[in-house]
Amino acid sequence: MSSMSGLRTLAGKELRESVVTGRWLIAAAVFMLSGLGAVVLTYYLPDLVRTQAGSGIAIAMPRQTATDAVVAYAKDLDQLPALALILLSMGGIAEERARGVAALILSRPVSAGAYVLAKFIAHGLVVLVGLSAAALASFGYVALLFHPAPVGPYLLINLGLLVMLLDVVAITLLASAALGSGVAAGGVALVGYLALSALPGFWAPLNNSLPTGVTGRTSELAAGSWGGSAAVQPLVGGLVLALVCLLLAAVAVRLRPA
């Protein structure tokens, strides 16, 4: 059997499912809220702090800059959207298997790899569209409220976020393929996401090989003191991680199709 037989048909079904079930809308709303919220909150932060402090207390608050807004944007895009993606994709395989939908698909000339990859493509496109919308809108707001952020570093930050979020989707699909329920898959994926976010901070070589090597350096990136070819290894490492997760998910589906 071709390792990807049925991919086109399966990807078409998954994409239609994304549209019909409103997954695109939910993701776009979460991404936009997170991105724009971070920029606007950064702009109004000095005023908020002043209001909360009361009239008798003077707090010295440095003036917020476009760099601060971009750093806040990157931090927020790495959190709520990641959780939303886990929620949206945790049942992708486990629930289809539990309901019997997977049995009808996988008893046809379809490879397990194509079945998993089709789901990844659909969720990956949701990430791409949501992130693009949030990035464009937030870039505009940064320019409006502060001054335009440098395009190159901003693109690199978003590329790091894209790879990070694709890793989250791949980890969630692996958990969904390996476990019997969507809820259990969501729990394991959450642990995976936390590990992916936190562990590289303890060991530099790992950090340099995972997307946190880019998303954790947003202040240096935004300030123009880091970037370029140094960002290649973390981005490639992140894509390799996603690929490994997808291969393992395909093996899990092949071993226990339905």
Added chain:
Amino acid sequence: MIAAPVEFFHLAKSYGRLQALRDLTLTIPAGAVLGLLGPNGAGKTTAIRILATLGRPSSGQVTVAGKSASADPDAVRRLLGYVPQEIAFPNWMSGRSYLRFAAALSGVEAKDRGARVESTLELVGLTEAGDRRTQTYSGGMRQRLGIAQALVHEPALLVLDEPVAALDPIGRSEVLELIRGIQGKVTVLLSSHLLDDVDRACDQVAILSQGKLLAHDSTTSIKERYGGPVFHVEVRGGAASLAQRISGEAWVEHALADGGRLTVVVKDPARAELELPLAIAASGLPLLLYRRDLPSLEEVFLRLVSSSAQAA
């Protein structure tokens, strides 16, 4: 596609210590409709899942038209239409769009897909409901769509795991009618608990118990071989005295009276044919009906499974 023969060859499957299938060897000729019977846990679903390429055997193999389900699953999947015990479709899809999807996955060419989908919808009586979302379908409609998705690519083998269990009598009758309609064109393997339905729809029967094949033959032969004949007698007045009179005879297995009716299951049909009319005449009761029948499939099933359990 031409109907394909199926061969289970020394098939075994164990889950840890539990042996779900033991040395199952069984041949289903091309075009036959075989009913697979067995109590819960007999190994029916395990055998079917291995045949449908959704499970792997611990040893042995299953072939469809000579292709091995474990070594060449893709080739078997192209020949196979499968209706699982619990059937579900993506809720957001209509019956028609699901059939298009199933046909595309099975490699039906785009130019033929529309016509194939429409003819299959017509076959299962879902043409008018084809554009409704599957979540609005009744249990019977879902079951019929399940059969449609298994037939849309014109498979050589149709495998149905408990296809009528969740249906009302009308739905059951429709599904059995469908199966009878494709008899000879497709090889059918039907697993069911409903023995009357298997009796009506299948020309062959295989009985599994505790993972072992107890019997396999044509429906008529299996009744003759394993059941022995049954005599139905009706007399005017009570038949209890007649039942009592013959119960101790060596040729009688058991005799059951219900008002004027008497059912006699016999061990020795030749002696019964001689002795039973004499016993009726000796009782002096006016005879209204005397008929020799084959036992029902249920009687054969119960007899085989209980003797297998006793032996174990």
